[in-house]
Amino acid sequence: MPRQGGDPVSTSPVTHPRGPQAAVGVAILSALMMTAAGTAAACPVRDSGVVGPATFGLAPAPTPAGSPRSYFDLSVPPGGSLQDSVIVTNTGDVAEQLKLDVSNGITAANSGTAYQSPPGACAGPGCWVTGLPATVSLAPHERRMISFRVTVPDGIASAQYLAGITAESADRPARVRVGSNGQASAQAIIVNRVTTGVAVTVGPLSRMRTALTVSPMAAVWMGSMPRLLIPVSNDGQRFAKATGTVSCGTGGRRHSYVLVLQTVLPGGQATVPVNAPGLHSGQLPCSVRLDVHNGDSVLWSGTVDLPSLTQARIIHSGPGTYAVLPAATTPLWAIALTSLGALILVALGSLIVLRQRQRPAPPPDGKG
Numbered sequence: 001m002p003r004q005g006g007d008p009v010s011t012s013p014v015t016h017p018r019g020p021q022a023a024v025g026v027a028i029l030s031a032l033m034m035t036a037a038g039t040a041a042a043c044p045v046r047d048s049g050v051v052g053p054a055t056f057g058l059a060p061a062p063t064p065a066g067s068p069r070s071y072f073d074l075s076v077p078p079g080g081s082l083q084d085s086v087i088v089t090n091t092g093d094v095a096e097q098l099k100l101d102v103s104n105g106i107t108a109a110n111s112g113t114a115y116q117s118p119p120g121a122c123a124g125p126g127c128w129v130t131g132l133p134a135t136v137s138l139a140p141h142e143r144r145m146i147s148f149r150v151t152v153p154d155g156i157a158s159a160q161y162l163a164g165i166t167a168e169s170a171d172r173p174a175r176v177r178v179g180s181n182g183q184a185s186a187q188a189i190i191v192n193r194v195t196t197g198v199a200v201t202v203g204p205l206s207r208m209r210t211a212l213t214v215s216p217m218a219a220v221w222m223g224s225m226p227r228l229l230i231p232v233s234n235d236g237q238r239f240a241k242a243t244g245t246v247s248c249g250t251g252g253r254r255h256s257y258v259l260v261l262q263t264v265l266p267g268g269q270a271t272v273p274v275n276a277p278g279l280h281s282g283q284l285p286c287s288v289r290l291d292v293h294n295g296d297s298v299l300w301s302g303t304v305d306l307p308s309l310t311q312a313r314i315i316h317s318g319p320g321t322y323a324v325l326p327a328a329t330t331p332l333w334a335i336a337l338t339s340l341g342a343l344i345l346v347a348l349g350s351l352i353v354l355r356q357r358q359r360p361a362p363p364p365d366g367k368g
Helices: 332-358
Strands: 022-028 033-035 056-060 072-075 081-090 096-107 113-116 135-138 143-151 159-169 176-181 184-188 190-202 212-214 218-222 225-234 240-250 253-264 269-275 282-292 297-306 312-318 321-326
Touching (some): 056 190, 072 081, 081 135, 096 190, 113 159, 113 190, 135 143, 212 297, 218 297, 225 240, 225 282, 240 297, 253 269
Antiparallel strands (some): 022 190, 033 184, 056 081, 081 143, 096 113, 096 135, 096 159, 159 190, 176 184, 212 225, 218 225, 225 269, 240 253, 240 282
16 A cells, blocks of 8 residues: 655655655555444444554665755666665664565655555566665664665666655554444554655756646535645656645635645646635636746646535544545445345355255155
C-alpha cells in the first residue's frame, strides 16, 4: 500500500501530503477482522485503541558543510553512481530491530508525494538505491549512520525521479482493537513505518520543463458542503507545485477559493479537493488559475455540474475514517442480519452435504 508523505518524507494517510521529505506513516496490513453477536441497531463506532507513535526515525546525514537535510536531493548522470548516508535512530527506551527497504515515490491522490514498494521484480528509481542492510539492531537511544549507493542505469531519460528509504519494526505487531459497534468489534495489524525521500535529478535541471495541465473538473456534495475536484497532471520532467484560485458563479455572484497544489511528480496526476461553501446545484461557470513555482501560469475555464443535494449520513467507521452513505441506505443492522443469514445458509448446506456423504450406499439392483 502506498505510504503517503510530504516532500520526500512521508506522512500518515489521514494528513495532507506535501512533497519529497521524510515521512512517518501507519500502514494497516490486514483487513479489519469483525466479530459480532446479535443484530443490535447501528450506532456510531467507538474508538477503543490508539496506535502509539514510532520510536525510531530516519534522516539524511548532514552535508559535508554540516547543514541538515530534510530529504536527499542528489544529481546523478545516466550510468553514474553516488554514495551517501542515512542516520537511523532509536528514540525509545528498549532495543529495536528494524527492517530497511527501498520504495518508489509516486504522486499522492490529492497531490504531494507517497511511497510504495516495487511490485514483483524490482523496478523504478527505488531499485537504484543499493547497499542497505536488510535489518539493523539499535540499542535504546542509539543513532547509527548507514551508507548506501545510488546508481542510475544507462539510457535513463533526463528528469527528476523520487525513491525512498523505509524503516519499520522487524517484529510483527499484534492485532489491536480499533473500534467497536454495539456487540461488534474490529481488529487490525498496524505497522509504524518511516520513509525518507531520495530525489534524484538525472541530467541538467536547467533544461527540464514543468508542464502542468488542468482537466475539466467535477463537483460533488460532502454532506451539506459543495466540493470541487480539480484534476491536474504533470507532463513535464520536473517536480511541480503551484498555488492559485478556483472561482465559480452561482446565483448572480462569483465565489473564489484558494487552491494549493502540492508536489506532482513527472508523469503523475492528482485530483485536488476544494471545499466551496456558497455554491448551489446547477450548471456553474468556473475557472482555475494556477501559478507554478517556476513562474508559469496554468488556466482552465468551463462549466461544472453540481448535482442536487442528496441527504446523507456520515458514519465514523474507525480512527480517522469516515464513510458517507445516502440517507436511504439499508440500515447497518439489516446488513449484519443479512450477512448472518447467509452464513447460516452456507453452514446448513455444508451439513446436508456431509450427512449425504455419511449415508451407506444402496445395494446393487437385484441384491439385498
